[in-house]
Amino acid sequence: MRVLIVDDDFRVAAVHAAVAGAVPGCEVIAQATTLAQAREALPRSDLVVADEYLPDGSGTELVGAGDASVLLVSAADDADTVRRALVRGAIGYIVKPFEMRVLTERITAYVRFRQSLAAEGRLLQVEIDAQLGMLRPRLDPGAPAKGRSAVTASAVADLLRDSGRPHTVMAVADAIGISRATARRYLADLVAAGEVELLLRYGTAGRPQHSYIWSR
Template sequence: MIRTLVVDDDFHVARAHTRSVEKVPGFTVVGEARSAGEAQQLITQERPDLLLLDMYLPDRTGLDLIRELAAAPGGGVPDFILITAARDIESVRAAIQLGAIYYLVKPFAFAALREQLEAYRQWRQRLSQAREADQETVDTLYSMLHSPATHARQRRKLPATMARVLEVVSGSPEPLSAADVAESLGFSRPTAQRYLGTLVQRGLLDLNLSYGTTGRPEHRFTPHRT
């Protein structure tokens, strides 16, 4: 489970964020903080993986909190999604420089938060499975976080079975063949090939040719790299 700390000075907003996070599979909320100081204490106690972080807090800004965590001796900064009404470009720029996973502008729909959380969950899974940081792996990891909204909108339009095929390929640390997907999901190879071909046409998967000892290319599929 991805341990999440909600940081917002408004009790009702924080509780709404908590309910939203806990609707997304793979996430659990380990606490709610109303200030940067309280957040620091809970981060030390709970060691969350992710912060849902408001910009404007009573004692200092959310970005000030991140700076302090980064500067603390032996301290670590959890991943964070900034949630704020701030629309100035300098705030966006500072959030990006400090490593924000995403920047959600209030008000937003639950679907927007869910898309980012799902993208983050898949990114963590892919990162944990990666064996080395070759260029293809790095490109994939960047694209998983930097274009989730576009891909999520496309995924919502997919039939359930096709979405399962996309999920299997997206979660694999290695390129997969149609035979690999068929075995994983209990399909016939032609059925898996048909779904994979459609996902390539929709720009959600990339097709790569791998040449074996026979000289005949084998089709292997990876998540689309933007």
């Protein structure tokens, strides 16, 4: 995945570039310190990590300007600025200062999101929700989603973690003794948390078979 870093401070840009470049599957193709420079590199980019305040404009102007997704990283924390960026379609907004692990986590999540979208064929609603959930940071990754049982969530996670091999929804349901609908919900939670990877296997005909494997 090709990443463009945009920040008016070249030292900050270099730090963000180092973080992005260390994420598996990412390649930093350019660093820009102005909006004009960013626009030149935009067509070659898949993801833009941009500051809001630039000498000749704002990072938000890059949102929707091309096919690349934009993650805003800025000291601007006023509601109007954040709202404008998100409404236009930014995939996220990180307020400076922040720990570099936060940027790593957001970029890693976006890599997983793009990989999940590369799948062909029809998707179940729970799988679409899981893909969108990859972009949403969880305040407590260890806590089950609302309405979920911590015991069941742990059982599903332990099954996949300990086996080290892919499982279908039916296999998980049968192994734990829950319905397939319930298994799908818990598996979707794990995919959204980045703990489990959704795999699609294509046969000779019909819909692709979905399976899940522990990714940590």
